[in-house]
Amino acid sequence: MLTYDLDARESGPKYRYLYRCIRHDIRTGTLAEGARLPSKRALASHLAVSVSTVEQAYDLLVSEGYVFAKPHSGFFVAAGRVEGGAWRDDDADAADEPAPAIDLKANRESMGLFPAESWSRVMRGVLADRDDDLLDTIPFNGLAKLRASIAGYLREFRGISASPARIVVGAGTEYLYGKLLQLFGPTAVIAMADPGYKKLALISRGAGTLWEHIPVDEEGISIDGLRRGRADVVHVSPANVFPLGFSTSAARRAALLDWVRERPQRYLIEDDYDSEFDFDSRPQPPLFTQDDSDSVIYLNTFSKTLVPSIRISYMVLPERLMSVYRDQLSFYSCTVSSFEQLTLARFIDEGYYERHVNRLRRHYREARERMLELVEASPLSVIATVRRPSVGTHLLLSVDTRLSDGEVRRAAAERGMSLAMLSDYCEEPTVRTSQTVVLNYASISSERAPGAIDLLADVFRDDIARVRRREARN
Amino acid sequence: MLTYDLDARESGPKYRYLYRCIRHDIRTGTLAEGARLPSKRALASHLAVSVSTVEQAYDLLVSEGYVFAKPHSGFFVAAGRVEGGAWRDDDADAADEPAPAIDLKANRESMGLFPAESWSRVMRGVLADRDDDLLDTIPFNGLAKLRASIAGYLREFRGISASPARIVVGAGTEYLYGKLLQLFGPTAVIAMADPGYKKLALISRGAGTLWEHIPVDEEGISIDGLRRGRADVVHVSPANVFPLGFSTSAARRAALLDWVRERPQRYLIEDDYDSEFDFDSRPQPPLFTQDDSDSVIYLNTFSKTLVPSIRISYMVLPERLMSVYRDQLSFYSCTVSSFEQLTLARFIDEGYYERHVNRLRRHYREARERMLELVEASPLSVIATVRRPSVGTHLLLSVDTRLSDGEVRRAAAERGMSLAMLSDYCEEPTVRTSQTVVLNYASISSERAPGAIDLLADVFRDDIARVRRREARN
Numbered sequence: 001m002l003t004y005d006l007d008a009r010e011s012g013p014k015y016r017y018l019y020r021c022i023r024h025d026i027r028t029g030t031l032a033e034g035a036r037l038p039s040k041r042a043l044a045s046h047l048a049v050s051v052s053t054v055e056q057a058y059d060l061l062v063s064e065g066y067v068f069a070k071p072h073s074g075f076f077v078a079a080g081r082v083e084g085g086a087w088r089d090d091d092a093d094a095a096d097e098p099a100p101a102i103d104l105k106a107n108r109e110s111m112g113l114f115p116a117e118s119w120s121r122v123m124r125g126v127l128a129d130r131d132d133d134l135l136d137t138i139p140f141n142g143l144a145k146l147r148a149s150i151a152g153y154l155r156e157f158r159g160i161s162a163s164p165a166r167i168v169v170g171a172g173t174e175y176l177y178g179k180l181l182q183l184f185g186p187t188a189v190i191a192m193a194d195p196g197y198k199k200l201a202l203i204s205r206g207a208g209t210l211w212e213h214i215p216v217d218e219e220g221i222s223i224d225g226l227r228r229g230r231a232d233v234v235h236v237s238p239a240n241v242f243p244l245g246f247s248t249s250a251a252r253r254a255a256l257l258d259w260v261r262e263r264p265q266r267y268l269i270e271d272d273y274d275s276e277f278d279f280d281s282r283p284q285p286p287l288f289t290q291d292d293s294d295s296v297i298y299l300n301t302f303s304k305t306l307v308p309s310i311r312i313s314y315m316v317l318p319e320r321l322m323s324v325y326r327d328q329l330s331f332y333s334c335t336v337s338s339f340e341q342l343t344l345a346r347f348i349d350e351g352y353y354e355r356h357v358n359r360l361r362r363h364y365r366e367a368r369e370r371m372l373e374l375v376e377a378s379p380l381s382v383i384a385t386v387r388r389p390s391v392g393t394h395l396l397l398s399v400d401t402r403l404s405d406g407e408v409r410r411a412a413a414e415r416g417m418s419l420a421m422l423s424d425y426c427e428e429p430t431v432r433t434s435q436t437v438v439l440n441y442a443s444i445s446s447e448r449a450p451g452a453i454d455l456l457a458d459v460f461r462d463d464i465a466r467v468r469r470r471e472a473r474n
Numbered sequence: 475m476l477t478y479d480l481d482a483r484e485s486g487p488k489y490r491y492l493y494r495c496i497r498h499d500i501r502t503g504t505l506a507e508g509a510r511l512p513s514k515r516a517l518a519s520h521l522a523v524s525v526s527t528v529e530q531a532y533d534l535l536v537s538e539g540y541v542f543a544k545p546h547s548g549f550f551v552a553a554g555r556v557e558g559g560a561w562r563d564d565d566a567d568a569a570d571e572p573a574p575a576i577d578l579k580a581n582r583e584s585m586g587l588f589p590a591e592s593w594s595r596v597m598r599g600v601l602a603d604r605d606d607d608l609l610d611t612i613p614f615n616g617l618a619k620l621r622a623s624i625a626g627y628l629r630e631f632r633g634i635s636a637s638p639a640r641i642v643v644g645a646g647t648e649y650l651y652g653k654l655l656q657l658f659g660p661t662a663v664i665a666m667a668d669p670g671y672k673k674l675a676l677i678s679r680g681a682g683t684l685w686e687h688i689p690v691d692e693e694g695i696s697i698d699g700l701r702r703g704r705a706d707v708v709h710v711s712p713a714n715v716f717p718l719g720f721s722t723s724a725a726r727r728a729a730l731l732d733w734v735r736e737r738p739q740r741y742l743i744e745d746d747y748d749s750e751f752d753f754d755s756r757p758q759p760p761l762f763t764q765d766d767s768d769s770v771i772y773l774n775t776f777s778k779t780l781v782p783s784i785r786i787s788y789m790v791l792p793e794r795l796m797s798v799y800r801d802q803l804s805f806y807s808c809t810v811s812s813f814e815q816l817t818l819a820r821f822i823d824e825g826y827y828e829r830h831v832n833r834l835r836r837h838y839r840e841a842r843e844r845m846l847e848l849v850e851a852s853p854l855s856v857i858a859t860v861r862r863p864s865v866g867t868h869l870l871l872s873v874d875t876r877l878s879d880g881e882v883r884r885a886a887a888e889r890g891m892s893l894a895m896l897s898d899y900c901e902e903p904t905v906r907t908s909q910t911v912v913l914n915y916a917s918i919s920s921e922r923a924p925g926a927i928d929l930l931a932d933v934f935r936d937d938i939a940r941v942r943r944r945e946a947r948n
Binding site: 059060062063064065068069070071078079112114116120123124127130133134135136137138144145147148151152155156161162163164165166171172174175178182186199202203206207208303307308309310311312328329331332333334335336337338339340349350351 | 537538542545588590601604607608609625626637649660673682781783802810811812
């Protein structure tokens with residue numbers, strides 16, 4: 001029987017230590033190819049740990065290919081990945097790297113708020129009804145039912161009047177953005193905001209499409225910058241100039257619509273991401289509703305408002321672009337399974353989605369206030385000026401520090417914290433965009449927030465001490 | 475109350491007639507924007523039809539944007555799509571086109587065989603267990619659990635030893651193929667079989683990648699053709715030279731592996747589509763298992779074996795390509811929702827998938843024999859030579875006819891039948907590939923098959939009469 005001293009581990013969960021022990025024995029050949037591992041129950045009893053500890057260790061070994069399961073007969077050591085049965089460390093060690101204890105970048109917190117109970121109930125309803133749509137081939141742009149639900153939602157909550165025939169459903173915004181690039185063709189140049197979503201440039205490069213970064217001023221993306229460039233397509237998020245978190249001014253919106261109207265080949269992609277979390281009392285309507293030149297593409301996702309593992313986004317195309325899409329790209333199969341499309345359609349139609357978004361908005365509003373109070377009560381307040389974006393789920397902390405942005409990130413990482421700086425979102429960082437922490441409160445529970453703020457203050461402890469000394473002298 | 479004479483309709487279902495009547499009134503303005511439609515129950519009783527007839531008509535109107543539903547308050551006429559409230563017929567009329575009564579192209583029959591009961595049970599189990607994976611962000615290449623299940627399946631049923639770390643899960647083969655094109659880069663040239671899957675060329679064109687069609691001879695894709703071309707990547711389906719339906723010869727397989735081994739930049743995409751339906755008693759193992767140069771990409775899908783509306787495909791990458799994928803494309807989010815990934819993983823692990831595929835294989839074997847008997851007993855046998863491919867779900871009927879392939883298709887369409895000809899799959903049709911019907915028996919139930927064969931015989935009635943006269947003379 002395999003014998004390991006689980007108390008000898010220095011830190012981390014038992015199952016991971018057990019996984020490492022067994023992996024070591026497989027790599028060194030102590031456990032040979034084809035060898036049968038003890039049953040989970042037997043090993044658990046032998047090592048005096050719970051069955052679930054062994055189970056998790058085995059799961060990890062299986063998922064990394066060291067071990068394979070034969071249905072109804074047990075777990076066996078797999079053949080090595082390269083000749084001679086030796087094991088190569090391709091991603092094994094990457095998987096071993098601990099996740100940061102505090103991740104202020106990902107949207108982990110919202111996952112706990114996902115209405116799993118209601119979603120499951122709706123799902124069971126869809127299963128019970130055995131809709132024909134479940135088994136039929138899906139139209140290229142998504143099931144008519146889901147497109148109708150989305151159209152209804154847009155009408156009611158964004159004031160958008162969109163025919164379901166002009167909606168395209170796809171597995172994520174990245175996917176739909178890629179399809180748009182195909183529509184625009186290889187000679188298109190795409191303008192995108194700086195700072196902004198850095199993935200857009202990656203996707204454009206991947207598709208072989210040229211792009212330009214256009215600076216953002218206090219009203220939104222720069223029209224002068226746009227006019228100096230040679231792009232005919234611009235990607236903007238008017239409701240949420242990301243990550244600066246303000247809404248594009250009315251004048252700038254009008255100027256954007258003027259720009260797009262000037263030439264027939266121009267298009268504007270309105271990415272309405274996070275517009276659900278607009279805390280302004282009177283948010284402006286989407287540009288899409290003011291477009292009289294059939295040139296605005298509306299784009300949004302359910303992955304942020306529901307949960308990142310549900311991959312459903314959609315876009316509303318201008319009529320003229322929809323007919324090109326139909327001609328050129330409708331041979332691509334829809335990328336979202338019908339089961340999830342039907343579940344989401346009902347989830348919207350029965351009011352669950354609206355209630356969930358409202359609940360999430362309330363939650364984020366409270367989390368924002370709480371985070372603000374924490375920062376103000378902490379030593380951080382000595383060196384940080386807090387900006388509270390009206391849209392989105394983060395605060396911006398301009399800090400008076402002698403550390404470079406890279407040094408801040410490293411110091412945070414040393415303390416087990418993953419941190420984003422405003423310059424991470426910039427193509428060309430400037431003085432204005434440096435030394436600013438992007439504090440995403442959607443990523444952390446209220447219980448853990450105080451600890452995170454303490455750690456952050458510790459990152460800047462020298463600066464805090466310096467400013468305090470200076471203030472004491474004055 | 476809306477009053478229409480439903481008995482005045484000439485053909486087609488009542489709901490569709492009702493839909494057309496209401497649509498007409500909306501288009502002409504008889505029903506104005508914002509007008510409330512009668513409740514389903516009230517209209518049903520007024521017109522003396524069932525509630526479900528009204529419901530289906532309303533659903534269609536909603537899905538096409540003529541009408542919108544307000545939760546808890548009813549159905550209302552939507553605003554017109556263009557200025558002045560007038561309605562433009564964009565896809566309304568396309569939706570109106572009746573589907574062919576007999577579709578010998580789509581895989582409609584397999585849908586009825588989908589084990590919806592087991593799938594639902596597994597899904598409920600996944601829901602009940604509330605796995606953390608359901609809410610977490612999905613790794614770029616898919617959940618570890620699903621990749622482990624796929625690796626286990628490949629090991630057991632295809633003899634493939636693949637580390638789950640080298641598997642990439644995506645929403646459909648088209649999506650994964652697109653990602654491969656990105657990996658190969660803009661200067662790559664892709665070789666593909668002629669005849670073969672015509673979508674490959676479309677996807678390549680969409681991605682801006684060059685491609686070449688390489689002729690197929692009786693052993694498989696032509697190596698001479700490949701050597702005369704300038705492609706460094708070849709797409710083949712060795713188990714099923716589609717739609718000719720034979721397995722690539724051992725000599726040709728060896729030659730393909732020689733070709734790919736010659737230069738480090740060469741890759742072979744092994745599309746194993748339909749290999750589950752190989753009726754040969756001793757099918758050959760995948761090329762992937764014989765590749766010693768780390769150059770074969772294995773690609774397969776669950777959409778054909780399960781149901782087209784479940785969008786899950788996967789590929790196993792060579793180690794050197796996986797590391798490029800990780801570097802360059804891992805920023806793309808996985809396109810398959812975790813819920814479906816977990817369901818499929820369990821479906822495989824608990825043996826349901828294997829049982830389903832076995833059942834499907836038996837079903838297709840029987841359907842094939844039945845179809846063969848029908849053709850042989852019909853007047854078609856006078857003019858048709860039937861080839862029975864060893865792989866896939868279709869028969870090939872070479873017909874002695876004076877009709878061109880286009881005339882055959884048109885004559886079939888006039889009889890309400892959608893038909894594929896071998897030349898539909900050819901880039902450069904030749905005498906050898908013309909006048910051959912691709913008779914997909916996965917598309918039609920055993921009840922409807924005799925009627926379809928009668929219709930097909932009717933398409934060729936002049937030829938049958940001609941051959942009979944000739945035979946009578948001799």
